[in-house]
Amino acid sequence: MAAGFLTFVALNFACLCVSGNLASGKRSFSIDYKNNCFLKDDQPFQYISGSIHYSRIPQYYWKDRLLKMYMTGLNAVQVYVPWNFHEGAQGVYNFTGDRDLEHFLNLANQTGLLVILRPGPYICAEWEMGGLPAWLLQKPNIILRSADTDYLQAVSNWFAVLLPKIKPWLYINGGNIISVQVENEYGSYYACDYNYMRHLQTLFRFFLGEDTVLFTTDGNTDKEMTCGTLEGLYATVDFGTDTNISEAFKRQRRFEPRGPLVNSEFYTGWLDHWGDQHARVTTEKVSKVLGEMLTMGANVNMYMFEGGTNFGYWNGKDNCFVTSYDYDAPLSEAGDPTEKLLAIRDVIKQFRDIPAGPMPPATPKFAYGFVTLKKVGSVSALLSTLSPMGPVQSHYPLTFEEMKQYYGYMLYRTTLPRDLSEPTPLISPLNGVHDRAYVSVNGVYQGLLQRDTALVMNVTGHQGDTVDILVENMGRVNFGSKINDYKGLLSNLILGKDVLTDWKIYSLDIDGAITGGWPHSARKQSNPPMKKELSFGPNLYMGTFPPNGLSWDTFLKLNEWTKGQVWINGMNLGRYWPARGPQQTLYVPGPLLSSNQPNNITVLELEGAPAHLRVLFMDRPQLNQRLPTHPAPPRKHKEYEVLLPIVQ
Ligand SMILES: *[C@@H]1O[C@H](CO)[C@@H](O)[C@H](O)[C@H]1NC(C)=O
Numbered sequence: 001m002a003a004g005f006l007t008f009v010a011l012n013f014a015c016l017c018v019s020g021n022l023a024s025g026k027r028s029f030s031i032d033y034k035n036n037c038f039l040k041d042d043q044p045f046q047y048i049s050g051s052i053h054y055s056r057i058p059q060y061y062w063k064d065r066l067l068k069m070y071m072t073g074l075n076a077v078q079v080y081v082p083w084n085f086h087e088g089a090q091g092v093y094n095f096t097g098d099r100d101l102e103h104f105l106n107l108a109n110q111t112g113l114l115v116i117l118r119p120g121p122y123i124c125a126e127w128e129m130g131g132l133p134a135w136l137l138q139k140p141n142i143i144l145r146s147a148d149t150d151y152l153q154a155v156s157n158w159f160a161v162l163l164p165k166i167k168p169w170l171y172i173n174g175g176n177i178i179s180v181q182v183e184n185e186y187g188s189y190y191a192c193d194y195n196y197m198r199h200l201q202t203l204f205r206f207f208l209g210e211d212t213v214l215f216t217t218d219g220n221t222d223k224e225m226t227c228g229t230l231e232g233l234y235a236t237v238d239f240g241t242d243t244n245i246s247e248a249f250k251r252q253r254r255f256e257p258r259g260p261l262v263n264s265e266f267y268t269g270w271l272d273h274w275g276d277q278h279a280r281v282t283t284e285k286v287s288k289v290l291g292e293m294l295t296m297g298a299n300v301n302m303y304m305f306e307g308g309t310n311f312g313y314w315n316g317k318d319n320c321f322v323t324s325y326d327y328d329a330p331l332s333e334a335g336d337p338t339e340k341l342l343a344i345r346d347v348i349k350q351f352r353d354i355p356a357g358p359m360p361p362a363t364p365k366f367a368y369g370f371v372t373l374k375k376v377g378s379v380s381a382l383l384s385t386l387s388p389m390g391p392v393q394s395h396y397p398l399t400f401e402e403m404k405q406y407y408g409y410m411l412y413r414t415t416l417p418r419d420l421s422e423p424t425p426l427i428s429p430l431n432g433v434h435d436r437a438y439v440s441v442n443g444v445y446q447g448l449l450q451r452d453t454a455l456v457m458n459v460t461g462h463q464g465d466t467v468d469i470l471v472e473n474m475g476r477v478n479f480g481s482k483i484n485d486y487k488g489l490l491s492n493l494i495l496g497k498d499v500l501t502d503w504k505i506y507s508l509d510i511d512g513a514i515t516g517g518w519p520h521s522a523r524k525q526s527n528p529p530m531k532k533e534l535s536f537g538p539n540l541y542m543g544t545f546p547p548n549g550l551s552w553d554t555f556l557k558l559n560e561w562t563k564g565q566v567w568i569n570g571m572n573l574g575r576y577w578p579a580r581g582p583q584q585t586l587y588v589p590g591p592l593l594s595s596n597q598p599n600n601i602t603v604l605e606l607e608g609a610p611a612h613l614r615v616l617f618m619d620r621p622q623l624n625q626r627l628p629t630h631p632a633p634p635r636k637h638k639e640y641e642v643l644l645p646i647v648q
């Protein structure tokens with residue numbers, strides 16, 4: 001395949017990555033500006049890498065996924081560090097269990113994989129708030145990703161914890177990290193603040209030393225490259241299969257006239273929104289473009305190699321990403337090798353020897369079948385369990401951030417100021433519902449308000465009736481100028497002519513209750529035979545299924561349920577929304593299931609459960625089905641749409 005690309009080679013001063021003499025013995029990793037290469041231990045070095053996010057894969061499976069990447073012929077993995085995953089409350093850090101970054105680095109090292117580390121502080125990644133902790137928003141008007149003093153102070157504090165952990169893992173110090181990215185596609189952000197980038201550069205140099213290869217990654221336009229790059233940080237580009245490769249690398253050359261060609265994010269697939277089709281990038285295109293870039297001697301990182309899952313509340317938002325981050329990547333969401341992976345391995349084989357031996361197989365899957373749930377109660381009726389601290393009283397509504405509850409759901413309660421015998425409009429005049437508000441009056445569900453798309457609904461009732469508004473945080477915006485994405489009721493609601501006031505605001509710790517064993521551990525109810533009546537609005541359901549000796553991966557389908565959140569044995573699997581699609585099943589990692597105790601399911605259904613109250617465990621995923629009765633909403637965010645093809 002080489003002949004066709006000789007012109008590219010000449011054009012881009014390709015690195016001739018031939019093996020030379022034996023290494024001198026001292027570990028080194030650097031950029032050779034003379035020969036347009038990376039140099040590892042003084043030898044020309046080209047990486048073929050894949051992105052994997054430890055925060056989207058249970059720790060139990062890290063080794064399996066890394067081994068599969070190694071067996072494909074990769075010599076490196078590229079890894080984001082999500083700040084908010086580790087510093088959930090300011091100054092409180094977690095690096096254990098699924099958050100054990102050093103364990104992940106160690107497994108990669110044992111597997112024979114180098115690491116390209118991307119510690120942000122901002123990472124985008126379709127991750128909640130692009131990895132920034134929501135507690136930063138406690139300063140009103142904070143300018144994120146800029147030289148704002150409070151923001152910089154928080155970043156400095158975080159890096160003073162993170163980077164010393166990283167330092168021993170640098171390749172030059174005996175570890176496997178060959179290079180470290182500074183910020184992430186900063187040129188796509190409006191601020192274009194060089195003081196901020198210089199501050200980051202100083203921090204990285206202070207903690208990691210002068211010899212570490214630091215780089216930036218930007219989308220493929222002059223504007224992005226101009227605002228995202230800084231002298232002293234090696235400038236790289238990112239692009240997918242539909243980009244003209246020689247044009248893209250020419251642009252990198254304008255900013256780095258010499259040095260290795262690098263595509264830091266070569267898109268093997270793409271992300272999914274609720275209401276869209278499941279994204280697909282064909283194997284043929286991925287193989288062809290990968291082969292072309294490798295022929296040029298370029299260094300390539302495939303984004304994603306395995307996407308994994310947005311468990312819990314970790315999905316980011318433009319118009320809302322689905323729970324699966326399958327990404328149509330070479331390893332599926334459940335970590336299974338695909339036809340795309342085998343094709344990529346065949347391409348890599350043409351350029352280097354790949355490890356001998358078979359590709360590890362897919363993990364076994366099991367169809368545990370139907371489980372019938374029963375209703376526990378409405379959220380409103382369960383407040384003493386879900387909100388042990390009780391409400392905060394406030395004349396006007398408070399945001400999630402003001403309440404210091406950053407994720408999930410919060411309940412706002414007030415009373416009807418007058419009799420409403422006719423349907424009366426409840427309005428969010430300033431589009432202040434972030435993101436969905438489920439409204440009940442005296443326990444009867446009346447409908448919902450939704451950011452950007454449904455700012456008015458009708459309410460009836462009597463003066464003094466209790467109005468409960470459960471507000472769902474759908475995940476914070478992770479890209480663009482609107483990342484200061486406060487949640488909850490950000491402005492007043494107006495009912496007819498009245499501004500609603502005098503709120504009781506309940507922080508809800510649903511996860512805390514479920515992690516503690518509730519509702520399954522609760523004293524057995526007498527279980528009156530329940531009428532199979534439909535109930536609407538936010539309700540909790542529970543069920544169990546008996547152990548069968550296996551804890552195999554499975555996929556949970558909530559057929560005819562509407563929208564909500566689901567937990568199994570205390571773990572929050574994420575959001576489901578089959579009515580919107582395209583994702584119909586949630587990935588359930590096998591190690592979560594008990595082989596000898598009853599397995600516990602809890603479902604928070606926000607709008608309406610089906611009469612059958614059944615859920616189904618299947619042995620395969622369904623990620624691409626949109627129900628015809630629920631057309632996709634019109635797409636809203638113009639800015640994102642324009643920039644979408646070039647960002648990640
Ligand atoms: C830290 O994170 C792990 C993995 O998610 C979790 O199991 C553990 O409970 C967390 N620790 C604390 C103190 O929150």
Ligand SMILES: *[C@@H]1O[C@H](CO)[C@@H](O)[C@H](O)[C@H]1NC(C)=O
Nearest residue numbers: 106109110168169174175176
């Ligand atoms: C990484 O792996 C290599 C080769 O197995 C080993 O020599 C080295 O000590 C490991 N580094 C760390 C930091 O564990």
Ligand SMILES: *[C@@H]1O[C@H](CO)[C@@H](O)[C@H](O)[C@H]1NC(C)=O
Nearest residue numbers: 007243244245246247248250
């Ligand atoms: C890429 O762009 C160059 C001009 O810079 C053009 O000559 C070439 O034909 C283009 N390649 C493809 C595959 O479109």
Ligand SMILES: *[C@@H]1O[C@H](CO)[C@@H](O)[C@H](O)[C@H]1NC(C)=O
Nearest residue numbers: 422423424425456457458459
């Ligand atoms: C509210 O009720 C009025 C009167 O019945 C009706 O015309 C209007 O369409 C309703 N609005 C909504 C948003 O349902």
Ligand SMILES: *[C@@H]1O[C@H](CO)[C@@H](O)[C@H](O)[C@H]1NC(C)=O
Nearest residue numbers: 520521569594597598599600
């Ligand atoms: C499910 O809940 C029951 C009741 O609390 C408990 O005994 C059991 O251990 C739970 N199962 C698992 C797998 O945690």
